[in-house]
Amino acid sequence: MPGTVRRRAPSPQWLLVAPALVLLTAILLVPLGRSVSRSVGTPSFTFAHYEALFTDGVTLTVLIRTALTAAVVTVITFVLGYPYAYLMTRVGPRVRGILMVVVLIPFWTSVMARNFAWIIILERHGPVNVLFKLFGLDLVLYESVAGVAVAMSQVLLPFMVLPLFSALGAIDRRLLLAARGLGSHPVAAFWRVYWPLSRGGVVSGLILVFTLSLGFYVTPALVGSPQQSLVAQLLGQRTTQLLDFEGASALGFVVLVVSLILVAWANRIGGTISAIGVVATNAPSATKGRS
């Protein structure tokens, strides 16, 4: 039949892809979709559950606290991660290998083992407090937002260091010499040449760490204070204890959308998905970043 629509039969290769798509659809996409439809369709079409998030007096506070915690974690990882990534670009291949292994260690360490270790380190009689007391400080980080930030920053550092390392490694260091030869003080050379060229990696590291911080569940639950829960704990509480499935679904959807938008943004800037891929192939359990 000449002239009719020439529609090619789907390639048989799709048969290979189908089982994975079925699994992912049934186990992840359908539940996610159902939970979204539940959040706007119970009892009939309504945005009440979303409005409640901003009016119930609790959720908004928790969301703000979560965002602030995430921001603090992002700043900590940046302040520690930038010099570390820079150092990685400067040392010889042997030391660089060691630094790379060290940065991936949080991935190798089991989630529960790591959080358990942080409880030990941060609790009232733990080593950090012993150290603080030497300086006359009586400050317990355990069961505080600060303690959560310290513990979360450790596991999220790789997500800052790896994009930064690939961005900084791509900068030609001779540009710094050129700038100094042209009359720049070393500090000025850094700010006017090196820093602008590293900005892509910086932005993608910042967004990535911030996004991953938003969904942390175990660390705030174990290291943090029960009175100062973060959004993931609130989700858990609403789902398993209060059985407020509509409210939990609405809140989960907000977190998901914010996360996906941020990740897509970071991905446009610095190929973040591929960075996660690198992490995934170097470390056995990158999902720990989200715990």
Add this chain to the structure above:
Amino acid sequence: MTATVTRPADATPPAAAPATRRRDRAIDAIPWWLKLIGTVVALYLILPTLIVIPMSFSSASTFQFPPKDFSLRLYENFFTNPVWLSALRNSVVVAFLAALLATVVGTAAALGLHNLRGRLARFARTMLMISMVTPAVVIAVAVYISFLEWQLVGTFAGYVLAHAAIGVPFVLVSVTGALGGFDPKLLRASASLGAPPLRTFWFVTMPLIGRGIVTGAVFAFVTSFDEVVIALFLRSPDVQTLPVQMYNSVTVEIDPTIAASSSVVVTAVTAVCLLVQFVGGRRKSR
């Protein structure tokens, strides 16, 4: 302008030429404070891992660091207490089945997507990867609500299916990576030599991408074995995984056996990963 010999070294020294040897360092040297920061950050990264091992040899019944005296009591409890043992067994079974499922469907998907082009294929790949960028707690909430209706909460099937779904991206990434260095001409060569497709897959494709499959399977296993957020939502009093039992031991029971458990898990995971590296490295060098 026509001097043909090197000017004598002592000719016309410039005004105020310092004769002393100056401290000789490259202008571009790594400053000491940068090395210090690097060391501190490195310590920060490895500190929690380092603390777990000595804790596991403590004899105290509290979480005290450094431990006052050492014993194997916690290990003894971990390997004899039925609660810990059944949690360990559950985790191994769930992780094995989840990894198996994820590896089979993930490898097939990677092979299929390798030969597919276009928007639809890209979309499919994104969909398969989406759990990597979705907060675990959001997945856990949605999965819990649906699994309640499907009566999968607290069942082996529930754990296996959920963990397989989040394991697929790891298999997909590592097999796709292995396929990147795979020459499709080899398939045609095999076919031209008379091998049917399945034999070609088994004798040509498999050996070449085997390392990618094994790596993906190990990732999927470890991901499930260590997964705690989804497992916490899906737990039932009867069926709990090891990470959930560890979670309980901190929040509910204050049971220091978690130290022995942590140390076992960290050691086992490291050993498995090193083994994969070692075996893979050997195959590569052949």
Add this chain to the structure above:
Amino acid sequence: MSATTTVPASVATTTGTRILLSNVVKDYGLATPAVDGVSLDIEPGEFMTLLGPSGSGKTTTLNLIAGFETLTAGAIAFNGTDVSTLPPHKRNLGMLFQNYALFPHMTVAQNVAYPLRERRLPKAEIARKVADVLKLVQLTGRDDTYPAQLSGGQQQRVALARAIVFGPNALLLDEPLGALDRNLRATLQAEIQRIHREVGTTFVFVTHDQEEAMTLSDRIALFNNGRIEQIGTPEALYRTPETLFTARFLGDSNVFPLTEPAGGKAVWEDSTWAVDPHTISARAAEGGPSALVVRPEDVRIAAGADAVPPNANCVAATVRGLDYLGAYRTAVLSLGRGGVVGRARIDAVETGPLIDRPVVAWWPVERQRVVAV
């Protein structure tokens, strides 16, 4: 590329700077110092080339002048003022790198304005100087282009403009043409020569390419193992090498290691040759092993010893092959008993069926040179 372009007043510097290196040493703690006691007097406005094989210390010397490396010992002075401890950004030198080192996140105009902004010049003056210097390097109108959008040659010209726009004490060029193809190299060589002439500042040029050095330089400092082997005009280095290293590095040579110290006679294998005292280099005259070198263009071929003129030295040879090089040919020779490989230039007219025939290679006594080994 007309040489008549007038130099914009804002770009021209009055005179160049005199750069004096006294016994400069750079030691990284390896077996031998990278720069081992180099003294060099570069005159104002001079085009000085640091020539040598890789690892000979020429680039390190340039970096020492620029301040990118610190001195282990010795001193460097600009116009009589010691700058040995001055950091690079206070030395006021223009620098041209092999990889151009243009800032990829800045436009052409921003790149060129960079050194002027660092010197806090008024905006209007910066704009004027940038326009002037872009005119000088013939890149007018490309102000808002990013480096990545330019060809290699254009990028190098932007780098050149950026290096001279602020009236530097001197321009240091670190193998700036190394990354360019042959034709572009020739064009940019001419460009660099023109700009040197028009701007009039001191140029210090590093290269391992002897032809490039011969073409561009007022003088060449030839580096070997961290020391200066010889300094002189291109012609002096070529015609009156002090050492075998110099003779071999610049151009082809026929080399005869002498078995006896240079005295009234030179002895090589069975041959004993007359030596004109003027052709013995100072270094060879100090004693020690020496060699007799003759340039291929000074070697002639004769059928037999009787055809050699009286005031000439000769050696038995066999012609192994002929290389056609356009304007002339060279014969590849096997010399003496040992069959040392040598070369002789033969004019197109005197070619005959020479291959594999025993001949006599000869040269005028005054065209040979005895050098230290």
